[in-house]
Amino acid sequence: MSPTIFYSLSIVLVVFSLLVVLCKNPLHSALFLALAMIDLAFIFFELKAPFIAAVQLMVYAGAVMVMFVMVLMLFDLKEDEESAFSGNPVINVFKFLSAGLLCWAISSKLFSYGDVAGLGAGKEFDIKALGTTLYTKYIFAFEALGLLLLLIAVGAVALSRTKGGTHDS
Amino acid sequence: MGADIFEISINIIKILVIFLLMVQIVPLLVWVERRGSAFIQNRFGPNRVGPLGLTQLLADAVKFLFKEEFVPSKGKKFLFYAAPVIALVPGALAFASIPLSAPILVDAFEMFGKSWGPYRFAFQGFEMGVGIVFVLGISSLGAYALLMAGWASNNKYSMYGALRACAQMISYELALGLALVGILLIYGTFDFAEMVAYQEGPLSFFFMGKEVIVPFLPNWGIFYQPLGAVLLFCAMFAETNRTPFDLPEAEAELVAGYHTEYGGLKMLMFYIGEYGHMLVASALMATFYFGGYNLPFISTEAVNAFFAGFGFSATKASIVTAFALHVVLFTKILLFLWVFIWVRWTLPRFRYDQLMDLGWKTMLPWALANTIITAALVLLMRTEWL
Numbered sequence: 001m002s003p004t005i006f007y008s009l010s011i012v013l014v015v016f017s018l019l020v021v022l023c024k025n026p027l028h029s030a031l032f033l034a035l036a037m038i039d040l041a042f043i044f045f046e047l048k049a050p051f052i053a054a055v056q057l058m059v060y061a062g063a064v065m066v067m068f069v070m071v072l073m074l075f076d077l078k079e080d081e082e083s084a085f086s087g088n089p090v091i092n093v094f095k096f097l098s099a100g101l102l103c104w105a106i107s108s109k110l111f112s113y114g115d116v117a118g119l120g121a122g123k124e125f126d127i128k129a130l131g132t133t134l135y136t137k138y139i140f141a142f143e144a145l146g147l148l149l150l151l152i153a154v155g156a157v158a159l160s161r162t163k164g165g166t167h168d169s
Numbered sequence: 170m171g172a173d174i175f176e177i178s179i180n181i182i183k184i185l186v187i188f189l190l191m192v193q194i195v196p197l198l199v200w201v202e203r204r205g206s207a208f209i210q211n212r213f214g215p216n217r218v219g220p221l222g223l224t225q226l227l228a229d230a231v232k233f234l235f236k237e238e239f240v241p242s243k244g245k246k247f248l249f250y251a252a253p254v255i256a257l258v259p260g261a262l263a264f265a266s267i268p269l270s271a272p273i274l275v276d277a278f279e280m281f282g283k284s285w286g287p288y289r290f291a292f293q294g295f296e297m298g299v300g301i302v303f304v305l306g307i308s309s310l311g312a313y314a315l316l317m318a319g320w321a322s323n324n325k326y327s328m329y330g331a332l333r334a335c336a337q338m339i340s341y342e343l344a345l346g347l348a349l350v351g352i353l354l355i356y357g358t359f360d361f362a363e364m365v366a367y368q369e370g371p372l373s374f375f376f377m378g379k380e381v382i383v384p385f386l387p388n389w390g391i392f393y394q395p396l397g398a399v400l401l402f403c404a405m406f407a408e409t410n411r412t413p414f415d416l417p418e419a420e421a422e423l424v425a426g427y428h429t430e431y432g433g434l435k436m437l438m439f440y441i442g443e444y445g446h447m448l449v450a451s452a453l454m455a456t457f458y459f460g461g462y463n464l465p466f467i468s469t470e471a472v473n474a475f476f477a478g479f480g481f482s483a484t485k486a487s488i489v490t491a492f493a494l495h496v497v498l499f500t501k502i503l504l505f506l507w508v509f510i511w512v513r514w515t516l517p518r519f520r521y522d523q524l525m526d527l528g529w530k531t532m533l534p535w536a537l538a539n540t541i542i543t544a545a546l547v548l549l550m551r552t553e554w555l
Binding site: 041056058062068069 | 248297298299302303305306307309310312313316317320328332335336338339342346359
């Protein structure tokens, strides 16, 4: 991966990610999040992982869209546009805690990658290897995640059932 | 992009030509749509301007260009302008990554006193190793244009249209992806060119580890995955927002849905985006289930040998082969495009709850069952038991 491409994509990614949290309007935030995801997909593609890149587009672009709709339907945009992200003290504590955690996590790894040009070099895209690794080495984590997602789906159905809906059960 | 100036310039021209191919087929499709709908409904359709009403297209283009520019005063101006542009992108990118014919092989030759090495030009905008996954990922971005248009218009009807488009896309994308898994299991690849190569020759499959050949049928995906093909085609209709799935622009309820506030050239770009999606859907159907750019029973090499028999050089034979096979693929694509238009003017629109029921309670379970049964069968059939 050439350093020029890597640094330009990374700078764009950082800018978009900052805009996600700095935008006053939650809808603009959602759109910038989508742009950041697309940029991340480019980085994956440049790291010779085209499958991950495409899955990144498919999964996260769809997820951000759901968020977009949630924002549209749950926020009263005229009033909440300004007040949505200015929080009370409790929210501020959580904000600083999570920001601190993130900073610590990033700073512990920040200077350990010196060789940008070496990233992804010598690796060939191999879908069979990916599948084999997922289903042998990481089989437990994979299945556990599947179970977690199933739980979330069941929970969502249970929650929406009690509030009624368009369908009569 | 390429090793030298010749390869790079050819590749750039190729990308431009494929984009223009997508854009330029739209007026023709609009004409077919108008005349076709008229004949289906026992009318004449536009037949006054020029022969068969063909120059009506030019008149339309002039109308689109000179319409009054309009932006809703309280809308989001930037997003309002950006949405039609973004509507074009997914269709164009997805179409450019589908191979439209066999690759052209150019032998080494002399030009301008320099020797230019042998080249291989794929007959597509760009080659992605993961082919279909890339197309699915890109076309899932299509709904953003509708969402942005709906929200930027500052109009309740537009907003409803955008929300419907979004809900519909999320529901049908799952069925679309799962319908494809079956055929991917059989081909064992994500690459379009390899899929087309798999479908050469007569129908041949493994039964209990032994090869069975059916000489009177081509080796097309439709014979392995009829259910998957039907599910994919239905989900494609939903993805392109065409009747009977055009809830986002249901004119009886929502004026015109997400593009209520759009007119002129911006409206036209939404149109091009929609037809681009149709083109991608047709090309995918042809590539996955109907042999791609190959004629039934005739392999690419056979066509190449046939043209080489006329005394062409290897390079020329390769070029002629590529264009001949391109015509084959486009014939298949045009047939599917006609089905899109035919269905639009034949079936009524779904009710919204029917749409959701069809997506979640019918197509998704069937696609899941298709995947599981295909996986079991592929394992059973390809293992040698005796």
